Amino acid sequence: MRQITLSKAVNEAIAEEMRRDPTVFLMGEDVAEAGTPFKVLSGLVEEFGTERVIDTPIAEPGFMGLAVGAALTGSRPVVDLMFGDFLFLVMDQLCNQAAKAYYMSGGKLNVPMVLRTNLGATRRSAAQHSQSLHALVAHIPGLKVALPSSAYEAKGLMKTAIRDNNPVVIFEDKLMYNDKAPVPEEEYLIPFGQANILREGVDITLVGTSSMVQVCQKAAEMLAAEGISAEVIDPRTIVPLDEETILESVRKTSRAIVVDEGHQSYGITGEIASRISEKAFYHLDGPVIRMGAMDVPVPFSPALEDITVPTPERVAENARRLMRGEMFDAT
Amino acid sequence: MRQITLSKAVNEAIAEEMRRDPTVFLMGEDVAEAGTPFKVLSGLVEEFGTERVIDTPIAEPGFMGLAVGAALTGSRPVVDLMFGDFLFLVMDQLCNQAAKAYYMSGGKLNVPMVLRTNLGATRRSAAQHSQSLHALVAHIPGLKVALPSSAYEAKGLMKTAIRDNNPVVIFEDKLMYNDKAPVPEEEYLIPFGQANILREGVDITLVGTSSMVQVCQKAAEMLAAEGISAEVIDPRTIVPLDEETILESVRKTSRAIVVDEGHQSYGITGEIASRISEKAFYHLDGPVIRMGAMDVPVPFSPALEDITVPTPERVAENARRLMRGEMFDAT
Amino acid sequence: MSPAKKKTKTNIEDYLRMYTQMVRIRAFEDQANQLYLSAKMPGLTHMYSGEEAVAVGICEALTDDDRITSTHRGHGHCVAKGADFKQMFCELLGKEEGYCRGKGGSMHIADQSHGNLGANAIVGGSMGIATGSALRSRLQGSKDVTVCFFGDGATAQGLLYEVMNMAALWKLPVIYACENNGYSEYTATDEIAAGSIKARPEAFGIEAFQVDGQDVLAVNDLTSRLVQRARKGEGPFFIELLTYRYHGHHVGDINRDYYRTKEEETIWKEQRDPIVNFGAWLTKEGIASDEELEKIRADVKADSEAAVEYALAAKYPDVSEVSMHVYAPDDAA
Amino acid sequence: MSPAKKKTKTNIEDYLRMYTQMVRIRAFEDQANQLYLSAKMPGLTHMYSGEEAVAVGICEALTDDDRITSTHRGHGHCVAKGADFKQMFCELLGKEEGYCRGKGGSMHIADQSHGNLGANAIVGGSMGIATGSALRSRLQGSKDVTVCFFGDGATAQGLLYEVMNMAALWKLPVIYACENNGYSEYTATDEIAAGSIKARPEAFGIEAFQVDGQDVLAVNDLTSRLVQRARKGEGPFFIELLTYRYHGHHVGDINRDYYRTKEEETIWKEQRDPIVNFGAWLTKEGIASDEELEKIRADVKADSEAAVEYALAAKYPDVSEVSMHVYAPDDAA
Numbered sequence A, B: 001m002r003q004i005t006l007s008k009a010v011n012e013a014i015a016e017e018m019r020r021d022p023t024v025f026l027m028g029e030d031v032a033e034a035g036t037p038f039k040v041l042s043g044l045v046e047e048f049g050t051e052r053v054i055d056t057p058i059a060e061p062g063f064m065g066l067a068v069g070a071a072l073t074g075s076r077p078v079v080d081l082m083f084g085d086f087l088f089l090v091m092d093q094l095c096n097q098a099a100k101a102y103y104m105s106g107g108k109l110n111v112p113m114v115l116r117t118n119l120g121a122t123r124r125s126a127a128q129h130s131q132s133l134h135a136l137v138a139h140i141p142g143l144k145v146a147l148p149s150s151a152y153e154a155k156g157l158m159k160t161a162i163r164d165n166n167p168v169v170i171f172e173d174k175l176m177y178n179d180k181a182p183v184p185e186e187e188y189l190i191p192f193g194q195a196n197i198l199r200e201g202v203d204i205t206l207v208g209t210s211s212m213v214q215v216c217q218k219a220a221e222m223l224a225a226e227g228i229s230a231e232v233i234d235p236r237t238i239v240p241l242d243e244e245t246i247l248e249s250v251r252k253t254s255r256a257i258v259v260d261e262g263h264q265s266y267g268i269t270g271e272i273a274s275r276i277s278e279k280a281f282y283h284l285d286g287p288v289i290r291m292g293a294m295d296v297p298v299p300f301s302p303a304l305e306d307i308t309v310p311t312p313e314r315v316a317e318n319a320r321r322l323m324r325g326e327m328f329d330a331t
Numbered sequence C, D: 001m002s003p004a005k006k007k008t009k010t011n012i013e014d015y016l017r018m019y020t021q022m023v024r025i026r027a028f029e030d031q032a033n034q035l036y037l038s039a040k041m042p043g044l045t046h047m048y049s050g051e052e053a054v055a056v057g058i059c060e061a062l063t064d065d066d067r068i069t070s071t072h073r074g075h076g077h078c079v080a081k082g083a084d085f086k087q088m089f090c091e092l093l094g095k096e097e098g099y100c101r102g103k104g105g106s107m108h109i110a111d112q113s114h115g116n117l118g119a120n121a122i123v124g125g126s127m128g129i130a131t132g133s134a135l136r137s138r139l140q141g142s143k144d145v146t147v148c149f150f151g152d153g154a155t156a157q158g159l160l161y162e163v164m165n166m167a168a169l170w171k172l173p174v175i176y177a178c179e180n181n182g183y184s185e186y187t188a189t190d191e192i193a194a195g196s197i198k199a200r201p202e203a204f205g206i207e208a209f210q211v212d213g214q215d216v217l218a219v220n221d222l223t224s225r226l227v228q229r230a231r232k233g234e235g236p237f238f239i240e241l242l243t244y245r246y247h248g249h250h251v252g253d254i255n256r257d258y259y260r261t262k263e264e265e266t267i268w269k270e271q272r273d274p275i276v277n278f279g280a281w282l283t284k285e286g287i288a289s290d291e292e293l294e295k296i297r298a299d300v301k302a303d304s305e306a307a308v309e310y311a312l313a314a315k316y317p318d319v320s321e322v323s324m325h326v327y328a329p330d331d332a333a
């Protein structure tokens, strides 16, 4: 199968959906001629024109608001938010307006829109351009949240998101834009709420999201070399969350580590680990271990930044200790 | 001891700190002559004048920004945010600016400010005036988060918050403003990171925050009548979190329920339950049960709103099932 | 009264409909206030009484295809845009037959069928929504116009300037209708708004107008002209409507002496009431007799009472509805 | 060159300091660019070259007690406000001796000792901070003034209008300095700013000025006057400075043809360079000889090279610093 970059996969997904459905349009800062600073959207304005690929002023709350209004009245906007850190600027429009319109109107008004943005540290971009803020939106009922972990997921989830009748937030890992993966030529969609089992195993379950899927995969390889068989699961969407696939795996392996790039405290790992502990309690041989990013703003210095996020080595080390039945503090 | 309302307790705390420290000032919408819609701040403008009790335009991002700048340069602002739901509007100033300034400047600039706001449903105020959004700020390193559960805590935590050298967010339960509790005449402060054990018990630990402390207390009374001895713990601040007191209790009781009024998914209960499951794993007789608000926007209709939040009856029922060793889905 | 419109057969119908609509708003609010005072209504609410000419003058210039966004003080906009009393009262009481099945209440009432995209409990929260609706109209080549209602206090929200900038750049068919009732909760407008409200949109290249918000014909004439121009791509526009709210900021705001005088209230109520003055003009011009107007008022009152009765007796949504409508289903589903 | 200032002994010192400061900014940026191109600098950065007269003209009108807030394009402000090369380069390279112990980097560089409250990676993110610093000055009866730097693109952020409203209402000693370099990333200003930038503050009752941002004396004269007035409580003020950035939006923005022409760049660089033109004026007026200016440039260059060497050799913070500075300790602690 052909291999394409995550960047190209996103571009294809949006182009295909814009061809299919004339109500889909794109808006954001420098999305047109510039194709975004990451060049993910290059070429779209040439095909669809400036009417459907709209450069906005630097007014995140404003253009999020416009997207909500357009979506409420029959369009399907795809909004580009240049950095996930700017989510803080659009929270009111996203969480007080978009997320609640369907419920508050008793099902009469809905907001079919996609907010595409990114996450991920270790790019030396410092505290305001490196955050992984998906936990914030995952906490708000009415929003769906997708975390593609490769070009394949990026395309399939984006297409599903654009067709979804609700506001969907997609976080791409900005370090992965140039990573290639096999992506079929034929059209496909990835349904929301279906986890992907990347690797089967019997000793321990590694649940990883987004950028951390690769980290878990590498850890699993290291463990395999030592005779430990790890199962690697990517939930792909955290809202809705495919709890069943995760639970089934843990019921089999009896051990689990949950790895995510958001800050550890009050984040994603707590939710997933709690569900496992609650619902697979009598199957567990040891505590579910959580590994998030450190609870510190992301530092600029390369000497500091890299140690704030989980690494394959540390995942593997925690897995070994769990296998040995050690009681330990993973933080 | 005298009994005063939570509203009066907050008012006293702010007044005392304003008398003590001339750099403390108050700002927000209708905080001066009107004393806020909840009348919590009545009388302060008479004592301190409009220079230190400042009515702002309806510009939440703007006045939060002003507070950050004032705090960075030597003032100690107390900002009044009329409803916790408006947090979404100030997230950038709070989370990208205030929370990170100390870290990003390598310890050279700090932001000693307090953001006081509220939480709590069942006031028939619908989806945009009823949210309990403390999980969002608890996830952001650099912020401290306090959740007073009575007039006593409201006063002691507010005084500590104003003296703290970091940005602190305090959520008051808006249904509790008129509830009275014993509050000493003498000055006292409640240190952050010290949980309060409201009731000792040996069979089960109930961890409740804010409004849910009373719910846990009532549940404990119901259980006591049936011979089940529940320990009730109020963390008082969720950042920093007094993990030790909670763990010690669970190591004794072997069972725990965590109750909070924020949405259950990706919220407070997941973090606290995970820490218990991780660190008291070998002491647990059953899964840690979580009880948050339902994952739905808060509905207006009284027929629906009341069932979205945990009640003493439901906490007690879950406690009984846990005691019986039943395997069940608490959600 | 602005004499801009001539007295013709059609106009007579228009005039009487405007009168009726203003009376309907007043009647609705009187009932809502009673429901609150008698503790039959949950939560709280913000009364539109006194500002009727604004909502009616504007909405009568619109068709059902045109959209509006509304505010926390939204009953007037809802009635003026064509909503039905029964469904409105049901919503205010949290009943299943309400416009939002009881889930929205007073602060989120919406009426999709007449183009009311909903009230909003976030001050300024619908400025983006209105502008986005106008963007959709432009993109899809539709002719509809969107009116964004908001108060003088809401002009403090930065969002307004962000969306006005885009509306101006892209010539969107949106009309910003600033209901300047002199107060933002318990604070006078001059204390919270620097400079000139009207100069602000102008600085973004938006044509702006000020109009007497108590004069339904003046409001309607101006709006009609602007709606036609907006349909032709000459928008956006901004209208500042000078008006007054009779009640407190919300139904519980009883003691208002510390922020506005009884005299001021009396002057507005006794000399500038939009319904009384329009009624006087209608009779003076021979368009309607006192008796005809009296009958309109009586009919509306009866209607509103019947609707309240109906809503009080209507049933609450079933508890199972609590987790319905969080997510819209797939089209296939 | 604006001839407003007379040639006196003091002025001569001022002039040469302004010249030197502009040269220092240019030299700093040339080194930073080299570091980036030779892959010795982590992350990316935004060059201030071409805009030197803005930062220097303004900051030379301020004292160390006066504060500034800076932007993503902040090296120029930092140098102009008095920062030291070594600590700056250490910060850009993430070293322990940097102004922020390497935690901030280019986009968050701050220099507390000279009143620079820091660069900001959120466009418009420091507008509230600057205004709040001015509020603190007013509340504490201080005489210091705060200058808020931001770009033309940042005028799209609603926050600006929220804080200008409050600054105007409360007469705060803040000066909004809009560096209009014609572009917001890869987009021309006219495509993202409707109406008139200068009319916007005026609509809020704020006195606003437009000035040639390539003319350091014009900038300095205007700012000096406004700073004095702001100290007396006559603020706030707004200055739009017309300027140009020589490099791309950030160091990696090499192919710029699709958004601006080579000719345009050439005209600004060859005809409007603030350093060249000011140097020519200094020699024409007999204030300095070519040799003196040449020596200034050579000294600065040597300084900057030494600082880079120093910073490259300096050590990184210890890994234990990663969890330091999340929370400020108690005063007692």
Ligand SMILES: Cc1ncc(C[n+]2csc(CCOP(=O)(O)OP(=O)(O)O)c2C)c(N)n1
Binding pocket: B029, B058, B060, B082, B086, B089, C072, C073, C121, C122, C123, C124, C150, C151, C152, C153, C154, C155, C179, C181, C183, C184, C185, C249
């Ligand atoms: C973002 C936000 N801030 C504050 C409030 C509280 N609040 C509700 S109405 C109101 C005053 C609004 O004044 P104005 O816009 O003039 O409308 P009016 O009530 O006069 O119709 C305020 C401050 C809110 N609902 N939303």
Ligand SMILES: Cc1ncc(C[n+]2csc(CCOP(=O)(O)OP(=O)(O)O)c2C)c(N)n1
Binding pocket: A029, A058, A060, A082, A086, A089, D072, D073, D121, D122, D123, D124, D150, D151, D152, D153, D154, D155, D179, D181, D183, D184, D185, D249
């Ligand atoms: C809130 C926010 N939105 C977008 C960006 C990305 N961004 C960085 S600089 C920039 C352009 C800023 O233009 P301008 O204000 O004119 O400053 P200039 O770069 O021209 O100095 C943008 C869009 C950002 N950093 N913050």
Ligand SMILES: [Mg+2]
Binding pocket: C151, C152, C153, C179, C180, C181, C182, C183, C184, C185
């Ligand atoms: Mg008003």
Ligand SMILES: [Mg+2]
Binding pocket: D151, D152, D153, D179, D180, D181, D182, D183, D184, D185
């Ligand atoms: Mg610019």
